Structure formats: structure tokens, C-alpha cells
Amino acid sequence: MDKRKKILGIDVDIINKDEALEIFKELMGKEGFDMIVTPNSEIIENATRDAELAALISEAGLIIPDGIGLVYASKILGYDLSERVTGVDFLTEILAYLSDTGKSIYLFGSKPANEETESVADMAASKMKEKFPQLRIAGTHHGYFKQEDESAIVSDINASGADFLCVALGSPKQEKFMKAHASEFTSVRAGIGVGGSLDVWAGTVKRAPEFYQKHGLEWLYRFAKQPSRWKRMLRLPVFMGKVVFGGRNTNNL
Numbered sequence: 001m002d003k004r005k006k007i008l009g010i011d012v013d014i015i016n017k018d019e020a021l022e023i024f025k026e027l028m029g030k031e032g033f034d035m036i037v038t039p040n041s042e043i044i045e046n047a048t049r050d051a052e053l054a055a056l057i058s059e060a061g062l063i064i065p066d067g068i069g070l071v072y073a074s075k076i077l078g079y080d081l082s083e084r085v086t087g088v089d090f091l092t093e094i095l096a097y098l099s100d101t102g103k104s105i106y107l108f109g110s111k112p113a114n115e116e117t118e119s120v121a122d123m124a125a126s127k128m129k130e131k132f133p134q135l136r137i138a139g140t141h142h143g144y145f146k147q148e149d150e151s152a153i154v155s156d157i158n159a160s161g162a163d164f165l166c167v168a169l170g171s172p173k174q175e176k177f178m179k180a181h182a183s184e185f186t187s188v189r190a191g192i193g194v195g196g197s198l199d200v201w202a203g204t205v206k207r208a209p210e211f212y213q214k215h216g217l218e219w220l221y222r223f224a225k226q227p228s229r230w231k232r233m234l235r236l237p238v239f240m241g242k243v244v245f246g247g248r249n250t251n252n253l
């Protein structure tokens with residue numbers, strides 16, 4: 001795809017929401033399993049040091065740049081990323097499409113049930129059904145499993161007959177899971193790694209208020225809420241520094 005460009009040597013698709021949706025629909029219409037990834041600057045930075053992750057990203061059917069860091073990077077590199085498509089928002093678009101077309105989704109990942117609450121995936125499923133009453137949820141599974149449980153989870157996904165898979169294990173675990181089992185999926189046509197989005201749907205993690213979203217300050221809000229993430233946050237200025245000082249000179253655009 002000619003819209004596929006490189007940021008720090010890692011592939012991303014420079015597309016707006018409508019273009020992303022068109023590609024998504026194509027993936028849903030064709031045979032085989034395709035992966036959708038929504039890398040932010042932290043994931044791109046990780047991928048520069050993780051060849052397996054870099055390859056996974058470039059093999060994806062759709063690579064949606066997520067986060068303000070990639071918007072700025074695109075501007076610096078002269079790419080026309082006119083509209084920002086966040087992973088959480090794109091998931092909502094996907095749910096609307098699935099609901100309209102009668103296709104089903106399987107939610108895999110996030111915290112299991114405990115004595116007080118059902119699993120995050122089940123809570124997210126209820127909230128999704130509230131917003132999209134026609135949406136078919138084929139199944140759910142929490143994301144805290146041992147490696148030997150993986151084939152049973154894949155069997156459950158296949159038995160559910162789901163058309164689409166949503167994987168919330170954090171990156172790069174979610175992408176590596178999809179890649180490892182891509183050839184085993186029977187009904188699933190595409191899957192997306194959504195990080196903490198099921199928590200946002202379930203209401204267990206609050207999304208930043210609109211003000212922060214509009215001004216590209218979601219990182220600041222998350223920092224205020226979870227100061228323990230400060231080390232991860234430092235990756236943003238590191239990433240920007242690499243784009244500004246490395247991007248133009250090293251011809252890795």
C-alpha cells in the first residue's frame with residue numbers, strides 16, 4: 001500500500017478513519033486471518049529493538065498509528081496524517097460495522113472474574129451490547145493464562161464461530177499471540193490488539209476527559225492517574241528525540 005510509510009524504520013499506514021475502515025472491511029471479506037495493529041510511539045520505539053515485533057507490524061493488514069507522538073512524528077517527517085485515529089475509537093467503529101452486518105466478535109484478554117466482579121471482558125461485552133444492541137458477542141476469555149492453555153483458548157475462539165477477534169493482552173503479547181495462531185483460526189477473518197481498551201469499555205479504567213484527548217494530552221492524564229507508569233512515559237520524549245535527530249539524517253523514513 002502506497003500509504004505505508006516508515007517511522008524510525010517501522011511501518012505505519014498514514015490513513016484517515018474512512019480509509020482505515022475501508023481496508024478493515026476488505027480484510028473481513030477475504031480468506032485467511034489478518035492482523036490489525038495500533039502502535040503508539042512506545043510500541044514503535046520497542047519495535048526498533050525487537051526485530052520480531054517490527055516484522056509482526058509490517059506483516060499486519062492494517063497499521064493504524066495511535067497516539068500524539070506519532071502525529072507529531074508524521075508532521076516532522078512530512079507525512080499527511082490529517083486525522084488521528086485512536087485504537088479505542090477505531091474499536092468503536094469496528095463494533096458498529098460488526099453490529100450492522102450481523103458479524104460476531106470474540107473478546108480475549110484483561111482481568112479474570114473474582115468474588116466481587118465478573119471478568120473485565122464480560123463487563124466490556126455488556127457495555128458494548130448496551131451501545132450496540134444488535135452486536136453478537138461470540139465469546140469471551142480473560143487474559144491471564146499459561147502457555148499450555150493457549151491451544152484451548154484458540155479452540156474456544158474457533159468453536160464460537162467468531163468473525164472478528166479483539167485481543168487485550170498489552171503489546172507485544174497480543175500481537176505475538178495472534179501471529180502464533182494466525183493459521184489456526186477457522187472462522188476469524190481479522191483480529192486487533194487493543195491494549196487496555198476492554199478496561200475502558202468495562203469502566204475499570206477511565207479514559208482521559210475530552211479536553212485531554214483533544215489536546216493530545218492523554219499521556220499526562222494517565223501519568224496523573226498512574227504515576228507508576230512514569231518510566232514508560234519517558235519513552236515519548238526519547239521517541240521524539242530519535243525522530244527529530246535521527247529521522248532526517250539516517251534516511252530511515
Ligand code: UDP
Binds near residue numbers: 110144145194199
Ligand atoms: N493483560 C492481560 N494479560 C497479561 C497482561 C496484561 O490480559 O498477561 C491485560 C491487562 O489486564 C490490560 C491489558 O492487558 O487489560 C494491557 O493494558 P495496558 O494498559 O498495559 O496496555 P497498553 O495499551 O498500554 O499496551
